[in-house]
Amino acid sequence: MKAEILTIGDELLIGQVVDTNSAWIGQQLNRIGVKVHQITSVSDNEQHILTALAEAKKRVDVVLITGGLGPTKDDITKHTLCKFFQCGMRFDEPTYQVIERLFRERGRDVSATNRSQAEVPDACTLIPNPKGTAPAMWFESETTIFISMPGVPFEMKGIMEQEVIPRLTQRFSLPPILHRTILTQGIGESMLSDRMTEWENALPSHIKLAYLPAAGMVRLRMTASGKPEEMLMAELEAEETRLLPLISEFVYGFDDDVLEALVGELLRKNNRTVATAESCTGGYIAHRLTSVPGSSDYYIGSLVAYANAVKHEHLQIPESLIAQHGAVSEPVVQLMAQRVREFLKSDYAIATSGIAGPGGGTDEKPVGTVWMAVAGPSGVQSRMLRLGKGRERIIHETSLYALSLLRKMLLTGEIG
Amino acid sequence: MKAEILTIGDELLIGQVVDTNSAWIGQQLNRIGVKVHQITSVSDNEQHILTALAEAKKRVDVVLITGGLGPTKDDITKHTLCKFFQCGMRFDEPTYQVIERLFRERGRDVSATNRSQAEVPDACTLIPNPKGTAPAMWFESETTIFISMPGVPFEMKGIMEQEVIPRLTQRFSLPPILHRTILTQGIGESMLSDRMTEWENALPSHIKLAYLPAAGMVRLRMTASGKPEEMLMAELEAEETRLLPLISEFVYGFDDDVLEALVGELLRKNNRTVATAESCTGGYIAHRLTSVPGSSDYYIGSLVAYANAVKHEHLQIPESLIAQHGAVSEPVVQLMAQRVREFLKSDYAIATSGIAGPGGGTDEKPVGTVWMAVAGPSGVQSRMLRLGKGRERIIHETSLYALSLLRKMLLTGEIG
Numbered sequence: 001m002k003a004e005i006l007t008i009g010d011e012l013l014i015g016q017v018v019d020t021n022s023a024w025i026g027q028q029l030n031r032i033g034v035k036v037h038q039i040t041s042v043s044d045n046e047q048h049i050l051t052a053l054a055e056a057k058k059r060v061d062v063v064l065i066t067g068g069l070g071p072t073k074d075d076i077t078k079h080t081l082c083k084f085f086q087c088g089m090r091f092d093e094p095t096y097q098v099i100e101r102l103f104r105e106r107g108r109d110v111s112a113t114n115r116s117q118a119e120v121p122d123a124c125t126l127i128p129n130p131k132g133t134a135p136a137m138w139f140e141s142e143t144t145i146f147i148s149m150p151g152v153p154f155e156m157k158g159i160m161e162q163e164v165i166p167r168l169t170q171r172f173s174l175p176p177i178l179h180r181t182i183l184t185q186g187i188g189e190s191m192l193s194d195r196m197t198e199w200e201n202a203l204p205s206h207i208k209l210a211y212l213p214a215a216g217m218v219r220l221r222m223t224a225s226g227k228p229e230e231m232l233m234a235e236l237e238a239e240e241t242r243l244l245p246l247i248s249e250f251v252y253g254f255d256d257d258v259l260e261a262l263v264g265e266l267l268r269k270n271n272r273t274v275a276t277a278e279s280c281t282g283g284y285i286a287h288r289l290t291s292v293p294g295s296s297d298y299y300i301g302s303l304v305a306y307a308n309a310v311k312h313e314h315l316q317i318p319e320s321l322i323a324q325h326g327a328v329s330e331p332v333v334q335l336m337a338q339r340v341r342e343f344l345k346s347d348y349a350i351a352t353s354g355i356a357g358p359g360g361g362t363d364e365k366p367v368g369t370v371w372m373a374v375a376g377p378s379g380v381q382s383r384m385l386r387l388g389k390g391r392e393r394i395i396h397e398t399s400l401y402a403l404s405l406l407r408k409m410l411l412t413g414e415i416g
Numbered sequence: 417m418k419a420e421i422l423t424i425g426d427e428l429l430i431g432q433v434v435d436t437n438s439a440w441i442g443q444q445l446n447r448i449g450v451k452v453h454q455i456t457s458v459s460d461n462e463q464h465i466l467t468a469l470a471e472a473k474k475r476v477d478v479v480l481i482t483g484g485l486g487p488t489k490d491d492i493t494k495h496t497l498c499k500f501f502q503c504g505m506r507f508d509e510p511t512y513q514v515i516e517r518l519f520r521e522r523g524r525d526v527s528a529t530n531r532s533q534a535e536v537p538d539a540c541t542l543i544p545n546p547k548g549t550a551p552a553m554w555f556e557s558e559t560t561i562f563i564s565m566p567g568v569p570f571e572m573k574g575i576m577e578q579e580v581i582p583r584l585t586q587r588f589s590l591p592p593i594l595h596r597t598i599l600t601q602g603i604g605e606s607m608l609s610d611r612m613t614e615w616e617n618a619l620p621s622h623i624k625l626a627y628l629p630a631a632g633m634v635r636l637r638m639t640a641s642g643k644p645e646e647m648l649m650a651e652l653e654a655e656e657t658r659l660l661p662l663i664s665e666f667v668y669g670f671d672d673d674v675l676e677a678l679v680g681e682l683l684r685k686n687n688r689t690v691a692t693a694e695s696c697t698g699g700y701i702a703h704r705l706t707s708v709p710g711s712s713d714y715y716i717g718s719l720v721a722y723a724n725a726v727k728h729e730h731l732q733i734p735e736s737l738i739a740q741h742g743a744v745s746e747p748v749v750q751l752m753a754q755r756v757r758e759f760l761k762s763d764y765a766i767a768t769s770g771i772a773g774p775g776g777g778t779d780e781k782p783v784g785t786v787w788m789a790v791a792g793p794s795g796v797q798s799r800m801l802r803l804g805k806g807r808e809r810i811i812h813e814t815s816l817y818a819l820s821l822l823r824k825m826l827l828t829g830e831i832g
Contacts (some may be wrong), residue, residue: 009626010624010626010637010639011626011628011637012438012439012442012455013442013451013452013453013454013455014442014443014446014452014595014639015438015439015440015441015442015443015444015446015452016439016443016597016628016635016637017439017628017630018434018435018436018439019434019435019438019439019455020434022428022431022435022457023428023431023432023433023434023435024431025431026428026429026430026431027430027431027432028431030430030431035429036429036430036431037429037458037459037464038429038456038457038458038464038468039428039429039435039455039456039457040454040455040456040457041438041454041455041456042453042454043453044626048453048454052454055471108607111606111610113606113609113610113613114606152629154806154809179430181432190527190529190530191524193529194527194529197529208426210425210426210427210460212427212432212433213568214433219432221426221427221432223426223430276699276720278699278702281703282702282703282705282706282707282711282715283692283694283699283700283701283702283703283706283718283720284699284703284706285699286694286698286699286702286703286720286722287697287698287699287700287702287703287811289698290698290699290700290720290722290811291698291807291808291811293773293774293775293807294775295698295722296722296723299698299722299723300722300723300725300726301719301720301721301722301723301726302699302718302719302720302722303717303718303719303720304692304699304702304706304717304718304719304720305717306702306706306711306712306715306716306717306718307712307715307716307717307760309716309761310716310717310760314759314760343730344723344726344730345725357709358709359709359710390570391707391709392707393570395703395706395707
């Protein structure tokens with residue numbers, strides 16, 4: 001069973017909006033064994049949408065469409081679908097009731113613009129939108145199902161999870177596609193590849209391997225298909241068991257693991273807390289740690305010490321130490337970690353100090369030079385990183401290295 | 417002149433990676449007047465890539481391809497392009513020299529895997545990759561130009577900026593397409609639409625309007641084409657002048673303006689500094705402010721006071737005040753802003769305290785209840801927000817409202 005994702009909107013083509021819907025839909029479909037054959041993005045242009053619908057119909061069994069269902073004038077998907085299916089429009093009273101109720105709850109009147117959202121093509125089955133006013137629409141042609149959803153991510157996600165996925169699994173008998181992803185940090189794609197050449201060459205043909213590099217990390221994804229689910233699962237496990245010893249020091253997690261959530265779990269399990277003292281990362285590590293639900297169980301707080309005066313005054317870093325070694329140095333970052341641990345009374349503390357650029361670099365310490373440290377009950381560990389240019393990337397990669405170091409200290413008995 | 421963006425990689429179709437390259441390429445092409453007709457994402461499958469190339473060739477004048485050029489085994493774009501153009505491979509000595517030099521600089525040897533990156537299709541012109549080892553490739557068929565680039569964003573961006581964009585502008589005489597985007601915050605799409613119905617209905621047909629809603633904000637984009645550049649520019653200006661009075665209280669910027677950078681500019685211009693005391697936003701506002709290059713000129717630091725003990729001990733929020741009103745309350749957040757302003761000696765200070773969820777909500781203060789305050793030389797202002805559910809969204813929208821409030825205070829003379 002093959003699917004195509006069709007996203008509609010000029011904003012995608014001129015790059016004003018990044019299409020995050022397609023990746024999310026792809027994930028959901030993959031999980032139930034639907035192969036996404038293609039993702040196509042087209043403009044808010046009737047003829048172009050009609051062509052894309054006709055082409056997708058030839059290629060796949062299901063077309064998932066997002067975008068262009070809003071209440072405003074530039075949203076033309078609904079009328080174009082009417083044309084494609086040669087049908088008319090009807091006013092749907094239940095849809096109007098939902099719109100009216102939502103507006104009443106917010107203490108507002110329904111405008112004519114919003115009222116028009118209750119007009120729907122008469123050739124479709126309506127699918128409830130649990131999180132918004134525009135219902136999704138399910139059309140069937142001879143060979144292909146078309147499902148049109150709003151482009152607003154949280155509305156689309158609600159419809160997919162509660163309605164579309166259950167209906168698709170009920171309708172089709174889907175073959176298993178299994179994935180296993182191994183998450184690595186601290187090694188580049190080609191060095192990783194060199195370590196596992198033999199293993200990779202020996203992979204059976206129905207298991208595919210992909211390298212997915214991203215800022216500061218590489219994900220290795222094995223995909224297995226073409227056999228019963230239990231066999232595939234056993235084969236993936238066996239391959240993983242062979243692979244892990246070759247690259248173990250760089251592996252921090254699997255599948256959808258998120259580093260900050262793994263660190264959080266370790267802290268929670270050991271009943272330990274963490275705080276941060278951030279200079280170059282400017283609060284980003286605090287943000288990552290607190291993006292995890294329930295992080296208040298182990299996260300105490302952060303002192304973002306951007307100005308040197310804050311380092312001096314509140315973390316008691318002696319001005320002489322900064323003068324002697326510079327703010328971006330091992331002694332300063334070690335002391336920052338130790339002092340914030342005392343200041344905020346945490347068991348562990350992360351500190352960062354670096355040159356994120358674009359300005360501030362020197363010959364000795366070019367942009368991308370970062371010192372980071374983790375202090376714990378049994379002492380402090382620190383590392384220097386040379387991350388090259390790119391402010392955003394430097395902040396991001398520093399956070400990865402710092403969280404990784406904390407994870408390793410928590411794992412290797414530095415629990416205190 | 418029409419272009420298509422073709423992104424290649426299984427990771428896009430199964431949703432493991434969000435395709436951010438297409439949006440970025442779309443922006444660059446639009447700026448020089450190239451219309452992106454379609455974005456297509458296909459898998460690492462030879463037949464599928466061949467079909468996509470053939471279809472794109474029928475549709476457009478230029479095809480920009482990313483992905484599948486890495487050194488590892490799953491990268492098949494290069495060989496598939498050879499097949500499409502019916503050509504062979506050759507070893508390119510200058511490319512090899514670049515690879516060798518890059519590895520030498522990092523103190524590493526060139527592996528066989530990396531050596532193979534110097535093998536290139538003999539039907540293409542090579543385009544230097546200023547930021548990596550795999551060069552880009554420029555192919556010409558009778559009707560269409562194909563440009564294949566690596567998928568790693570910063571390498572692709574370097575190639576586009578330094579090589580592809582200059583070559584395309586030299587090659588084609590491009591008609592003007594002008595955009596003007598107005599950025600609003602604090603009002604929903606349909607309420608905004610209702611305010612500007614008359615203006616919108618009176619827009620000439622060669623100026624298109626699009627509503628681009630995103631978390632906590634709506635962007636309004638006008639697109640003008642079909643006339644000489646000077647005329648289009650004058651018309652867009654005139655339309656903007658008519659539109660702005662209808663929605664002025666919600667407008668915070670234009671085009672690629674970034675709220676935190678606008679706030680930073682205002683602070684710099686007025687020679688003022690800012691600090692933050694963050695509870696529910698957990699360092700995210702600090703991160704946004706410090707993501708702007710040069711922010712150390714006006715950003716002092718933050719106390720991320722996640723635990724109530726930190727609020728009490730370091731911001732001297734009386735425990736009785738928290739007991740009486742709760743940590744998520746106007747008196748607490750006002751005092752947090754005032755105290756961090758004193759603590760970090762800044763001119764302005766932002767404070768947030770809210771229930772980001774998923775846990776912690778009550779009937780009186782459900783998840784999404786947020787108090788935020790901005791303290792300045794002339795006093796403190798605060799707002800309550802009801803943001804509904806969604807931890808990530810709550811954190812993000814709170815940061816928008818808080819930065820907006822600071823911006824308004826800086827603009828309306830609250831400079832002190």
